[in-house]
Amino acid sequence: MTADGQWLTFLALLLPFAAAAIAPVLTKALKHNAAWLLALAPALIFLHFSGFVGSISEGETLSAGYVWIPSLSVDFSWFLDGLSVTFALLITGIGTLIVLYAGGYLKGHEHQGRFFSFILMFMGSMLGLVVADSFLTLFVFWELTSITSFLLIGFDHSREASRRAALQALVVTGLGGLSLLAGLLVIWGATGVTSMSALLASESALRDAPLYMAALLLILGGAFTKSAQFPFHFWLPNAMEAPTPVSAYLHSATMVKAGVYLLMRLNPVLGDTVAWETILPLFGGATLLVGTLLAVRQTDLKLMLAYTTVASLGLLVMLTGVGSEKAVEAAVLYLVAHSMFKGALFMVAGLVDHESGTRDVTRLGGLRKAMPITFVAAVLAAASMGGVPLFFGFLAKEEIYAGLGFAGGWTAFLTLVALIGNGLMFAIGFAVALKPFLGAKVETPKHAHEGPILLWLGPLVLGGLGLVSALVSGLSHQLVSSPMSSAVLGKPVTVTISTVPHIGMPLVLSVVTVALGILVFAMLERGRTAMAGILTAIGWGPDQGFDQVMRGLTRLSFRVTNVIQNGRLDYYMTATFVAVAAAVLIPMGLYDEWPTVPQFPRMPFYEWTVLLIGLIGLGAVIYARDRLTAIVSLGIQGFAVALIFMLLGAPDLSFTQFMVETLSVVILALVMTRLRLSPTDHRPTGEKVLDVAVAGTCGAALGLMLLRVTQVPFNTELSEFFSQYSRVIAHGRNIVNVILVDFRGTDTLGEIAVVMIAGLAILALVRIRSVKPLAENKEEG
Amino acid sequence: MRLSLINIILALIWTAVSGSFTLPNFIFGFLLGAAALYLIREQVGSLGYFARAVRVTSLALLFLYELVLSAWRVALLVLSPKMDLKPGIFAYPLKVDRDFEITLLANLITLTPGTLSVDVSEDRRFLYVHAIDCSDPEELQRDIAEGFERKIMEAFR
Amino acid sequence: MNASGEFLVFAEFIALALLSLSFLLTVVRVLVGPSLPDRVLALDMLVTIAIGFIAVIGIRTGFTLYLDIAIALGLVGFLATVAFARFVLSRRYEQEFVRRDTLGIYGDKEQ
Amino acid sequence: MAAETIDISNAMLTAPTALGDWMLVAPVGLPILFGAVLLMVRHETRLHAGIAIAGLLLTLGANAALLLQVLADGPQVMTMGRWLPPFGISFTADALGASLAFVATLVASVCALYAMKDIGATGRRYGFYPFLMLLMAGVGGSFLTGDIFNLYVWFEVFLISSFGLLILGSTDRQLDGATKYAILNLVGTTLFLTATAYLYGTFGTLNMADIARKADAMRETGPLMTLTVLYLLAFGMKAAAFPVNFWLPASYHTPRIVTAALFGGVLTKVGVYALLRVLVMLFPVERAELSGVIAWVAAGTMVLGIMGAIAQSDIRRILGFVVISGVGVMLAGLALGTETGLTGTILYAFHSVLAMTALYLLAGVIKELGGSYSLHELGGLYRTYPAMGAFALVLMLAVAGLPPASGLWPKIMLVRASLDAGWPWLSFAILLTGLLTTIALGRMYILAIWRNRPGQAPSDAATGAPGYGYGSMALLCVPIILLGIYPEPFIRVAEAAASGLLDASAYIGAVFPAEAAQ
Amino acid sequence: MRTLIFRTVAPYLTSLMILFSIFVLLRGHNEPGGGFIGGLIAASAFAIYGIACGVSPVRRALYFHPMAISGFGLLVSAISGWLSLAFNVPFMTGLWTKVSVLGVPVDLSTVLFFDIGVYLVVLGSITSVALALEEREHG
Amino acid sequence: MEVALSFVVSVFFAVAIYLMLSKHIIRILLGVSIFGNAVNLSIFTAGRLMREVPPIIPEALPTPEVATASPLPQALVLTAIVISFSLFAFLLVLAFRAYQELGTDDTDGMRVAEPEGEPMPPLGY
Amino acid sequence: MDDLFNILTGLLIIIGAAFTLIAAVGILRLPDLYTRMHAASKAGTLGSGLMLVALAIFAQDQAIVTRALAAVVFFLLTAPISAHLLAKAAYAAGYKLWGRSVHDDMASPASEAAVSLDDENIKEDQR
Ligand code: NA
């Protein structure tokens, strides 16, 4: 890639964010018509990435970028191959249509500009995710999609359901994001590579690494939450609380596909193992079934679509997991098809909602006359979704059955799952596309008209594309399907399937699917009732589970915190001093740092007397009946300490200690004149015993440590230096004072700062009274 | 009294400024201070200052004697196996009326045998004195009046 | 060391012994009280003894600079007493406190 | 004793002091000067903010100059009083100290700005700005001093200043909170002093470079393990590590919000700094022995901390627990002791200083505009104050460790470091904490910002003018986002700091140049 | 506590103590003492004055607010440290000079100024505390 | 001598801590004061002891002629005394003001900042 | 000369210490606060004063002598005041005289007025 091209790609990646930045301003000026201008951004990016299609279809891959965070081996780099470019095109192509659609859908909304901003940021994040080469760049974009989707889902923030859905999406995908991060870091640690391109080039290094299983599970944690695999599927339908353009975008080509993208991207290095081929189909299949069954239950157009999205994601994961050439091709085809038809159908649903005021399928009907263009778009999309021949969805479905086949027990089972799922999806697709339009006209909250061009352009284009791309399947395979399949498989393959049906098992299965679909479509009402009954009987699902976890987390935290942080100072102190005792005694014991048994000290009697007085004073403080006695006794011990200092050659200390003790007692007495007197100590005996134990242990521990320290041979270098130079250089005979004002004057500077601040703080304490009405001004003395 | 204190202060300042805190230097400073006070005698009234010094000295000597005596009596009292005490508080009618004199008297009383100043009445006519032997308050009053109070009045009037 | 020197050492020993005993006796008064002023008085007495103690230690060690501490004690030692006196006075109206403080000391035992 | 008989060079440094060396003193000396002046003009309350901000900006400039100097030339030393180290007190700035001092002064300056609005005349008269200046002197001194007893002194300086700030206002809640804060912190610093007594008794020196170079020899005779554990406890208490963090949730929600902002941003980081300095640089062998214990402490602190945040209704109390949780994350790097881990810790410290300060200021603005701190009462702010919504979002992302804000990269580094060290459970704890933080702050965000005001019309609470708050937050959000989208320079600094801790030879060589030359 | 006896003695006692405190301050470099102890003695002196004669005479006597004195003390100490800047020596380096006061040579040093700063800080702060506590509060 | 002092320091610590563990703020403060003394004695002892000879250089000599008590620990203790005194004074007044505002000096009753029975945060969204 | 001073010093400290001990015994033995104060303020003061004088004699240094005498003077100045204050405060607070006290002139109603309590009440925070 030339330097110019690199620069352009870089700009292309930043362009959505730039557009997001100006969107509010632009929208303020141009109202909803700003959509036309803003849609230029994704359109331009689409064009830019289209430019790569040619060379990539010839088997080239491109990786380029800039150094970003060299210390962490993170580059702002991109890796373009069939997979990422296809995704980029889907994201920007559908993104263009979505921006336009949003222009119409939120016309007149007071925060339309903000909405544009969010959706463009989301687009930028998604785009960055799929093209990112560096692991951590990918992760950053991955997280950005979670965050921007949080903003989008919670866009209608005044409704509790929106807020819940937004938080739920954030938490579930956030959980996945952390798992992904761990996975990427494990891969980094195991292989030493930090980018996708390097990882893909490393062949089977990862598969052979001892941490393969950990890496796989962590990556799957990320992919499954993002792509709403059972049992993490619940956030996706809830995300329907978002405005429809969001649903259409997040749930067709973007957000939810990110997980699938990741699996496809890593298939060459993580796939082809028993674990991969077991876990993915298992979860994918389960998701497919759960999604379709739950979809049957729904009456809300968007929710019906949402659950089929869940199902489709399950299908994609299942196919990716199977990992055979055909299965991967099927996944690729289905992914592209799904992006188009699901985007179109969501937009249709939104359009119907927007025009008629409801999206309850049971309250809709006969809109085909009022909204003919919409109807056409809906039918086109539903045909692709249902796998009707001539549509791209049909190619996908054929390839699915070809890929799964009936080869053995396991794949047979998967085929059955796919069959059931596809049949149900067929039914629901057509239910969404036909029920509102066909039949008798039903009164709707709003009188329905065809929407403006901004609204119907998107679905029509996407629906039409489902037809066109299948008709020119040779070209679309060459440019998209084959390069993408090759990328996912890690080896060059050519997709050949065309609108001409295969003769054989796949066709049979397709026919069965359609038959099943029609059957279900006809019995949809009954199925819905049945499902509702079953779900009521179960009465619990991961969605409620989320609430329970959140509440449980809050309750648990509340209890735990109330135990630990219980507001009682004596408890805090006890815990602290237990820690002190442990901090001294445990290492002393474990590392044998006990003091040796000392000799009995030889001291003159008056020194013993002074020590004794100190100890008596201490005892008196404890046993004092009232606090005043305690204060006087405090004076005794302080006094004894001063005498100890004096006897041990520290006149300055003794001096200061006398002064300070006196002043302490004075201040105590001054303050005590203001305190009511009550008995000093009324702890229960048990508590006292505990306190004695803690205090005694602590005291002994600290004393032992002191004794131990004094048994170390001592280096008197410092004191000798001070003695030597105190007079001759610092001109002072009192060495202690010279240390205070010269050798270590900085200590003293800090010390007087403490004194000053203490004085000021005490003044503030005494003078400032808590605000009581009227008195407020007077108190500011 | 005030003047002497000022004199002492001047002397202390002298020693501080001259940088040597020795007795001769202090005495020298004291004399210098006295001279300085003499210079400003008209403003502060320091005329009888030196004459009074003699009487103050006599008071001080009396006090020292009384202090030793007092301590001895306490010793005897405390060490006697059976303490026979008749303590009490009596009101001593003051003749001196200046704050300084009252205070001096009270302090001297405290430091001397068997008596201890507790308080001065609000109207400053009485000094309440605690005596360890209060069997004859009149006797005690007489002692004070004849002793310290008279000396104080001699020294400071 | 000559005889007078030995006498001085002996005197120091005796003085320190007497002072030590004084300390302990005074501490006993602090402990037994019974009233707050009694304890304060005893604390004040401790300061007084300490001044003597310092003087003797000064003589014993030859480091007369300990004298400064004695001066400071003489000056501020009574600050504590003043503060307590002030405190006792401010509690004048809390008759209950005083009654409890003095109960059974001057009343019951002695009378 | 004639002067000529003394060879001064045996006792004193003879080389003249360059002006640049004064950048070491300025972060302490300037706030003290300005604090003293502020106290002298205590009653001229209108002048206070101007003087204080001028002082802080000067200090900030000095800090910046010092940091650049350190990054360019390695550790800088000035030994006070010209006495040869270890006899004089050596201020020694390495990348760790200089960078933390810079960040702390930065947020203090922002707080001083916010205080212009938050602190009224009474608060100023009773010393808000002197407290602030001396707090910063203490903090700066703590980061820059190379003497362990001197470190204790600066700890006390900022501790007592924090007392002053804490009680300014004297409401019952403040007094209650301050009582617990003061007593528990006093125990903490006294333990620090006790440990220092033991250290002096063992080593006979107080200079940290001297201790570092003598530690190997002392290991035979001295009780260094016990000593290290005591320091771990004492500084752990300052840093608010579990299980000795009670003081923080008991008090951080009680003072004026600007005070809380300053505390939340700066104070615990001084504890973390001291842990790094003493455990990593002075006692590396002991630290390695203790790494398992520290790791458990770290995990307990981060998880229980964030659980505490989830349990609260008052935004300030939520933030207090978030501070604790962040401390746990930082301790993880200490436990690991690897270069990546320590870099992550230091980077996280930068992030935490900025983000926690900004979050408390946000809480102040929320209170001002929403009329409450309680999640039970707040709401309706997003519609009226979108800018606040944006600030809240950025800050929430920052502490949750999400892009594009500052918390992301340190978290990644720490996770990576713990994986590298073979402690997946620790990385799990860090990631779990990230998730729980997302939950805690996400809930706070949707409840306080998005939700309509319970029981009232959405825009009822619109009263205050949040100009100062927005301005202050904007000033802080710049580095927060910068750290998120272009962390490289920050990481470089943190890396320099971490490697300086792990290999103390540059530090020792700066203090004892003669030895380095050998 | 404004008894006649105490009130009469207290001012003298206070001035004596102040003198003594300055004495202790100035000789601290050579004998036990120094700024801190001196400051404590001075603060005790003012505390006694305040207890004996009430707070406002003390405030009048000090003229400046005690906390301002304290701030000034810190300023003096800090400036003593900063003075080194002008002499190309590190912070807090003791600078000595001899000046002649009325013909008597007197040692002046930044160390002395520093200690005076310490003295003022302690004096100001402790006095402020004592006075604030001595002042009777409402309610 | 260090041995005796170590023992005394133990008792000082133990008593200080015992007092600080009680629920009454004044008792806690007495404990704080004793705690300070305990630490000061620790510093003093840790710097090794020397009987009676103060670190003051005789007037006639440039350096002390005999071994003196170690000056550095004394300077450290002095600093520590001053600081702990300042903190003690602050704490004391704080306790008094807390008593005024809260009406109690029992720490069990000081539950304003962290009140008992606070509600859980909202469980909804 | 030194011998004389040594002996004088020795005697003075023994006597001083003895007086101090007597004061201590007095404090312990005497029956009430007021009588105990006699012991403290007399024997105690004299005892410590003597020991200070002994120090002055021993030092034979003018500076020491000055300071020792100053100490004695300060001591004589403060001792009676603390005794007075404590006695007055105790009495005013209601601490009774010993039960066998024979006389109490302060117990008159007039004494109520004699107690001038409490201090100035200045709220200003000047300058
Ligand atoms: Na008498």
Ligand code: NA
């Ligand atoms: Na103390």
